[in-house]
Amino acid sequence: MRIVLFLLLFVFTGESALSQSVDRVFKDISEKENHYEIHVSDGTYRFQFYTPDIVETSFIPEGETFQEKSHAVVMSARQVDIDVSQTDSSVVFQTKGITARIQKAPFQIAYYRGNKLLIKENGYSKDSLETIQFGITEEEPLYGGGARALNMSRRGYRLELYNRAHYGYGDRSELLNYTMPVVL
Known part of the structure; x- marks a missing residue:
């Protein structure tokens, strides 16, 4: 499983009180044929630039492999x-168009357009669930995640990214038909 942050003409801004795992330690950076990799204590971040305004950031946990399909x-x-x-x-x-600033300790990634902060990744963790946290303001809605019988804004919901039909729902279903691991 890979977690993808897709950045294109952002709608995110702001900061949050959430913080990156204090256990995540920056090891090194390497340049590959068409992307960069930042190795940390529990995996690898892969930065692939598609245009000056689009960067795909993937986290590959230790022991897993990168999946080319996005x-x-x-x-x-x-x-x-x-x-x-x-x-x-x-x-x-x-x-x-875009700047990705990686703070080594404590480890954190922030994305900017000019001097304006767009979004911060506040951490990825994997235990019984896989979780990714972003630093966004209270006013910013989150849209996406696939077909669900919920409000358009997905803020405040923990959404499974697993396809399983939920029949017989009334006015709410957090898991309905197709889920998509993309959030705007």
Whole structure:
């Protein structure tokens, strides 16, 4: 399973009180043929740039493999000019359109358009469930996740990303027909 953050002309902004796992430790960064990898103590983050405005960030937990098929990106990657800089405390990927700043300790990823913070990833964890947390403001709604009998805004719901029909529902069903691991 891979968790994908798809960034294209964002609607997210803000910060949150949630924080990244204090156990996650930055190890190193490597450049591959068409993407970058940041290795951490419990897996690998993969940064694939499709255009100067689109970056797909995938987390591959330790012991799992990257799945090429994406639910978020349907285009092919192309050559993008990326300025990569690294200090003792951070790694920065910057294009003309978007910047990904990775803080090494405590580990955290934040995405910017110019100097404006778009969204922060506050952590991925896997125990009995797989969970990804984002730092967004209280005013920001979350849309997506597939067909469900819920409000359009999915904020406040823990949604399973598993296809299982739920028949006989009244006015609410958190799992109904198709689920999609994409949130806007």
